[in-house]
Structures are given as structure tokens and as C-alpha cells.
Amino acid sequence: MDILLKFINYLLLEKGSSKNTVDSYKFDIEKLLGFLKQKKIKFKQTKSEDIDAFLKYLREERKLSPASIARCVSSIRGFYEFLISENLLQTSPLENFRTPKQIKKLPDVLEAEEIKSIIETTDPMSVLGMRDRAMLELLYAAGLRISELLNLKVSDVSLDDGFLRCFGKGNKERLIPIGLYAKETIGNYLQRSRTLLKKNKDTEILFLNSRGSKLSRMGGWKIVEKYVVKAGIVKHVTPHTFRHSFATHLLEGGADLRVVQEMLGHVSITTTEIYTHIDREKLKEAIKVYHPRG
DSSP states (O other), rough: HHHHHHHIIIIIIISOHHHHHHHHHHHHHHHHHHHHTTTOOOGGGHHHHHHHHHHHHHHHHHHOHHHHHHHHHHHHHHHHHHHHHTTSSOOOOOOOOOOOOOOOOOOOOOHHHHHHHHTTSSTTTTTHHHHHHHHHHHHHHHHHHHHHHHHHHHGGGGGTTTTEEEEOOHHHHHHEOOOOOHHHHHHHHHHIIIIHTTTTTOBBSSSOOOSBBBOOHHHHHHHHHHHHTTTTTTTTOOOOHHHHHHHHHHTTTTTHHHHHHHHOOOOSSHTTTHHHHHHHHHHHHHHHHHTTTO
């Protein structure tokens, strides 16, 4: 556990990883350490077959998805690489280990009309309704992750310039343009709602809960869920669905892939390319439906 603590400090202080990333690493490695302890395997004597057994346990007993298992392998690989770099180990049991292949699952995407119906179920006259409308509008307008949305400060949004400043994974800063609808709803929230929610508290956080404090991640999820249900949308929708929809709609409208990559804050273009697959799926569907020999 001391070694794990050193690794966590390394991720936070040297790599500048986000809290969510660090929590994921910690969670994955603790699962491995617990498994090894149960099997009475000393950590420094772990072999590749022990990793195989661990992954089998995750797949068959914990019922984890291929994506979760792949993430777990990535976390463990990073941990062992750190140990070798610190001269705490000579070799890694994942040295010649191949990550199990996973089927790429295309994310769910909302149609523009579905997003409109979700946003319009908010009450534009109530204090919380104004806040919720601004949050939903901004999730879609800027393609933000829920953590990025909830960490926004008032000073991060420039309504006059039509831009917001966002700190993403690894605390990387990016500037994202926002459109007319988002500017109007945020302006309305700042003037008529946030001042009441703030309750004379000294806080720069943009979106506040009913106690004048920062909204929790779960609180953000529940707000999205509430209006999805109210709008009668039957798709599986999370805050991230708005981000997927933002990217997909931009690419379908002809936006450059590199521009979308920049706005999403993706380090690699290959991460952004999944949205071109969604676009291709829609094209194939159009052929099936409308072509005489589809």
C-alpha cells in the first residue's frame, strides 16, 4: 500500500493527472492487490499467468465489460512501469502481455430534436429550472464532460466573447466557443438564479446546488436523468451522451475532425475518429432505407 501511495503521488504531482484518473488507477490496482492477497501471491513475484487469472476473475466472477477490463490492464501496466522506473522491480509481468481485444461499441447519440425536447422540459421561470437549462444547454453547446461542467467558475465564461475556458483531463486548458442559446441561458441564470442560490456565500463555482455549494457529480447525473425521463426519451442517456451528440452533429454538419478533436480535448485523433464511424453507420442506414437495392 506504501508503493501504491507513492504511485498516486507520482500521478498527481509529476504527471498532473486528474482526480478521476487517479481514482480509476487506485481502484483498479486495489482490485489486483486484493486478488493476489486472496491467492497468497507475493506482489513482487507476480507472473503473467497470475495476471491472466486475475482478468478471468474480473470477466467471469465480477462480470466486468471488455472496456473495463482493458482499462484495468492499462492501469496495472502503468503501475508496473512506475515500479521499474523507481528500481523497485526489475521486470513486469505484463512485459509481453497482450491486452484482450475489445469490440468497439459506438456511443449512443441523441438527435437534435431530442436534445431540444430535453432542454425545453426545464422550467425557465424557476430558480433551479434556470440553472438546469443552462447546464443542459452548455453540456451540448460545448461538449463538456460532467466533471468539467461542474468545475467551471464564473470567470471561465466570457459571454461577450462567446467563449468558455475549460480544464480537462490532466488539467489541460482549452477554449471552446459557445453559441447564442448557451449564452442566453447562462446570462439568464447568472442574473436571475445564481445570485439567489449563492446565499451570500463567497464562491466562484458557476453551477450551485440549493444550499449554495458546488454540485456533486451524482447531482449532475440526476439533473440530466430527471429531464430525460420528463421528455419521454427511452434511449440510455447520461451526461456524456450530450458530449457524443455534440461531436457527432458537428462532424455530420461538415466540421473538420481536427477542430472537433481540439474542442473535445482529445490528446489523440484516433479517440475522436469514433465519431466518424457513427457518421458512416448513418450513411449505411440511409442506403438500406432509401436505395432501391439497399
